Amino acid sequence: MKRNVLIMVIVLLIVSLGLAFFFFRNSDKTEVSINDKLKEIGYSDKDVSLILDKVSSDGVDEILNIGYDESLIDILSSSNYDENKFSDYIEYYMKNKGANIKDIIDIVNSGFDLFNYPASSLLASLVKEKYYINDNVARYLDYGNNHDMNPKEIVGFVNSKADLGFYSESYDSNLDDGNLVLVNKFYHLKEDYTPSDLISLGGQYNKGANNKMRKEAAEALMKMIDAARLDNIILYNMSAFRSYDYQVNLYNRYIKRDGKEAADKYSARPGYSEHQSGLCSDLNEVSDAFEGTDEAIWLKDNAYKYGFILRFPKGKENITGYKYEPWHYRYVGIEAAKVIYEDDITLEEYYAYYIEKNSD
Numbered sequence: 001m002k003r004n005v006l007i008m009v010i011v012l013l014i015v016s017l018g019l020a021f022f023f024f025r026n027s028d029k030t031e032v033s034i035n036d037k038l039k040e041i042g043y044s045d046k047d048v049s050l051i052l053d054k055v056s057s058d059g060v061d062e063i064l065n066i067g068y069d070e071s072l073i074d075i076l077s078s079s080n081y082d083e084n085k086f087s088d089y090i091e092y093y094m095k096n097k098g099a100n101i102k103d104i105i106d107i108v109n110s111g112f113d114l115f116n117y118p119a120s121s122l123l124a125s126l127v128k129e130k131y132y133i134n135d136n137v138a139r140y141l142d143y144g145n146n147h148d149m150n151p152k153e154i155v156g157f158v159n160s161k162a163d164l165g166f167y168s169e170s171y172d173s174n175l176d177d178g179n180l181v182l183v184n185k186f187y188h189l190k191e192d193y194t195p196s197d198l199i200s201l202g203g204q205y206n207k208g209a210n211n212k213m214r215k216e217a218a219e220a221l222m223k224m225i226d227a228a229r230l231d232n233i234i235l236y237n238m239s240a241f242r243s244y245d246y247q248v249n250l251y252n253r254y255i256k257r258d259g260k261e262a263a264d265k266y267s268a269r270p271g272y273s274e275h276q277s278g279l280c281s282d283l284n285e286v287s288d289a290f291e292g293t294d295e296a297i298w299l300k301d302n303a304y305k306y307g308f309i310l311r312f313p314k315g316k317e318n319i320t321g322y323k324y325e326p327w328h329y330r331y332v333g334i335e336a337a338k339v340i341y342e343d344d345i346t347l348e349e350y351y352a353y354y355i356e357k358n359s360d
């Protein structure tokens with residue numbers, strides 16, 4: 001009985017050893033033949049070990065189908081190569097033979113669906129921009145290829161719709177956006193809109209006739225004015241909420257004086273003035289002379305801490321549609337103000353990326 005068990009164990013051992021040997025030999029054989037096939041179509045020993053190291057077996061089949069191509073080795077050697085994206089690199093590369101391999105890698109790595117757009121260094125740098133929005137890519141490329149602008153500027157400019165031309169399209173401002181409501185040369189408030197929570201700024205906080213502001217914004221403004229005072233900076237409102245009708249009169253007066261084209265550069269059309277939102281304030285001195293004063297510098301450096309942004313900054317005229325206004329501050333809340341300040345963007349750019357993009 002004991003002997004029978006021993007024989008059975010020995011037999012089983014021999015059979016399993018035999019099976020193991022068979023499978024081992026077989027797998028070795030497959031490996032050898034892939035090696036040979038790759039070498040046969042022209043890859044060097046070094047290439048083959050790179051391919052086997054960086055490409056899955058499905059990927060190797062794709063390479064065998066394509067045949068010898070030096071650029072495939074360039075793709076695999078790239079420092080940004082991601083093994084999981086191999087098929088995407090190949091698909092995009094096959095459509096863009098002759099393009100820069102680094103651009104191809106960067107564009108595929110972005111993860112955006114760009115297979116129908118030709119590879120270019122402009123596209124490769126656009127996708128790396130923080131505020132890149134894939135829906136806008138055709139307009140980025142169209143604008144960027146025809147204008148001397150860096151990728152960050154192209155993205156900001158197009159996201160803001162400025163490439164379409166100011167006042168070329170007209171949308172209702174979305175009041176549900178609260179403190180972030182956008183009022184500019186594309187988004188306008190209705191004729192009868194007056195915020196329901198306006199309060200008056202008085203005493204040391206005001207020296208102007210239009211002294212009303214929405215409650216939260218007014219309270220933040222007073223807090224900011226108090227803080228500035230501790231730094232010996234005296235700030236006060238000159239003009240905050242202005243009604244639609246007020247803007248009608250103002251705008252018509254400017255047209256009469258300077259003509260429509262000039263008036264559009266510094267004054268908003270009725271409904272398109274942010275002052276109707278009750279969320280902004282012109283402080284101290286509504287004049288270019290305010291630039292560079294201690295008060296203007298303090299505001300520029302500190303307003304974001306209280307939820308305010310310099311609404312029409314220097315160098316962003318082509319995005320906001322307004323010349324630099326060192327006195328015009330807009331309340332957006334502390335969270336948004338910090339992003340806008342730190343990333344050096346406008347409300348237009350913030351709105352396009354953080355509000356509009358996520359709403360569709």
Ligand SMILES: [Zn+2]
Nearest residue numbers: 275281282328
């Ligand atoms: Zn203003």
